[in-house]
Amino acid sequence: MALHHAQHGEVVHLxxxxxxxxxxxxxxxxxxxxxxxxHLIVHAGAVIPPHHVAGQATLHCLRGRVSxxxxxxxAILQAGDWxxxxxxxxxxxxxxxxxxxxxTILFEHPTLS
Numbered sequence: 001m002a003l004h005h006a007q008h009g010e011v012v013h014l015x016x017x018x019x020x021x022x023x024x025x026x027x028x029x030x031x032x033x034x035x036x037x038x039h040l041i042v043h044a045g046a047v048i049p050p051h052h053v054a055g056q057a058t059l060h061c062l063r064g065r066v067s068x069x070x071x072x073x074x075a076i077l078q079a080g081d082w083x084x085x086x087x088x089x090x091x092x093x094x095x096x097x098x099x100x101x102x103x104t105i106l107f108e109h110p111t112l113s
Contacts, residue, residue, distance in 0.1 A: 005028060005029065005030050005031055006029050006030050006037075012029055014039050014062065014100065014102070025040075025041040026038050026039065026040045026041070026103075027039040027040075033107065034106065034107050035104070035105070035106055035107070036055075036103075036104070036105045036107070037102065037103070037104050037105075038102075038103040038104075038105075039100065039101075039102060039103075040093075040100070040101040040102075040103050041098075041099070041100055041101075042064075042066050042093055042094075042095040042098075042099045042101065043095050043098050043099075044064075044095045044096060044097050044098050045095055046094070046095040047092065047093070047094045047095075048092050048093040048094075049092050050069060050090045050091060050092035051090065051091070051092065052088055052089070052090055052091075053085070053087060053088075053091075053105055054087055054088065054105075054107060054108075055087045055105045055106045055107040055108060056084070056085065056086060056087045056105070056106045057084075057085040057087070057103060057104060057105045057106070058082060058083065058084050058085070058103070058104045059077060059082065059083050059085065059093075059101050059102070059103055060081075060082045060101065060102040060104075061077040061078055061079055061080065061081045061082070061099060061100075061101055062079065062099075062100040062101060062102060063079045063098075063099060063100045064078070064079065064095070064096075064097040064098050064099025064100060065077065065078040065079075065095075065096040065097040065099055066093050066094060066095055066096055066097075066099045066101065067093070067094045067096055068083060068085075068091060068092075068093055069091060069092035069093065069094060070085075070089070070090075070091055071089075071090060076096070077099075077101075087108070
């Protein structure tokens with residue numbers, strides 16, 4: 001069965017998304033060639049190891065608290081906080097409290113000549 005992605009104008013109730021008690025769970029909301037939006041659940045104590053994303057990204061903490069690992073530094077996000085991540089920069093996430101995040105990624109398009 002194909003994963004449902006939101007359509008133009010469709011309202012998605014993020015609080016209604018069912019999640020298990022796994023370490024982390026993500027639900028792709030929209031994915032196009034230029035943009036991706038993901039609802040991400042990170043439970044307390046769960047770790048998403050450092051990794052790279054090709055595009056520029058933002059993380060908006062909807063509830064709970066996480067530590068965003070940025071090389072040798074870390075930033076704490078709690079409900080209502082938002083951060084920007086440069087494309088290609090290594091980052092990871094560690095759950096401090098059970099948390100829900102909205103991750104958006106913008107992919108670059110080659111310049112038309």
